[in-house]
Amino acid sequence: MADTPTAADAGVVFKGRMMTLTVLEVRETDGGRIASQIEAQLERAPGFFEHMPVLLSIPDAVPDLAEVSEIIRRAGMVPVGILDPGPQARSAAEAAGLGVMASPARGAAAADSAKKREPSDANGADNASTDEAPAAKEAPVSREEPPRTPTRLVTKPVRSGQQIYARGGDLVIATSVSEGAEVLADGHIHIYGALRGRALAGATGDTEARIYCRRFEPDLVAIAGCYKVADAIEEGVRSRAVAVRLENDNLSIELQE
Numbered sequence: 001m002a003d004t005p006t007a008a009d010a011g012v013v014f015k016g017r018m019m020t021l022t023v024l025e026v027r028e029t030d031g032g033r034i035a036s037q038i039e040a041q042l043e044r045a046p047g048f049f050e051h052m053p054v055l056l057s058i059p060d061a062v063p064d065l066a067e068v069s070e071i072i073r074r075a076g077m078v079p080v081g082i083l084d085p086g087p088q089a090r091s092a093a094e095a096a097g098l099g100v101m102a103s104p105a106r107g108a109a110a111a112d113s114a115k116k117r118e119p120s121d122a123n124g125a126d127n128a129s130t131d132e133a134p135a136a137k138e139a140p141v142s143r144e145e146p147p148r149t150p151t152r153l154v155t156k157p158v159r160s161g162q163q164i165y166a167r168g169g170d171l172v173i174a175t176s177v178s179e180g181a182e183v184l185a186d187g188h189i190h191i192y193g194a195l196r197g198r199a200l201a202g203a204t205g206d207t208e209a210r211i212y213c214r215r216f217e218p219d220l221v222a223i224a225g226c227y228k229v230a231d232a233i234e235e236g237v238r239s240r241a242v243a244v245r246l247e248n249d250n251l252s253i254e255l256q257e
Contacts, residue, residue, distance in 0.1 A: 021054065022049075022055070026057070027059060042075060053080045058089045064092075065092045066096040082099070156175060159181060166185035168187075169185065170188045170189070171184070176193030177191060177193070177197045188209050193214060195213045195218045196218065199220075200221075200222040211244035216242045223245065240255055
């Protein structure tokens, strides 16, 4: 009998990972307009999207996905697949060599729907012998919370070109973040001065992360991969104290007292 290689011995091993990906929603079918609009958005945040893997979302008519993929590559990003496609979009994605991915919310809804369709075993329970003792209930499984890294505190201004990352925890900036600087945290971000650069909270996918800022003038803010660039931020919240959170895959920016 041939020996079965272990994972440690194998040269190729599949491993599951939960990753945060940027979704590019395409509502156009004209390749020229798609290219010009992508270019315009990239100009607002130069360098941020470089080599970034993106998922396509096609809510309306399906464009030529091979052409769209080439446009994305020319823009410096990497198309990896299509999110929650309909039948036509799925066929176009397969023809263009793109993967197909279901969003977690849709997958959970499908599983719940399938569970509801399962036939009830109530009749079988009625026919069971009354002499049998009821099965003991399993004790609830205790799951320990993963250790959280202490908050990272930065007391000096974050200068243009600097990048500060709080891995596994929150980030507190006691001063300001200059234009061209970037601050990231796996948890929340608190900025007690002005934010003029980029702030990315929930960097590993924490959708409950928040960004708090005393003076809001960013180049870009993002939570769990959902972002807004400067041109998309309402004038009413600029230069004000705000809290940024994620709501239904959109950033909500609220004024603070």
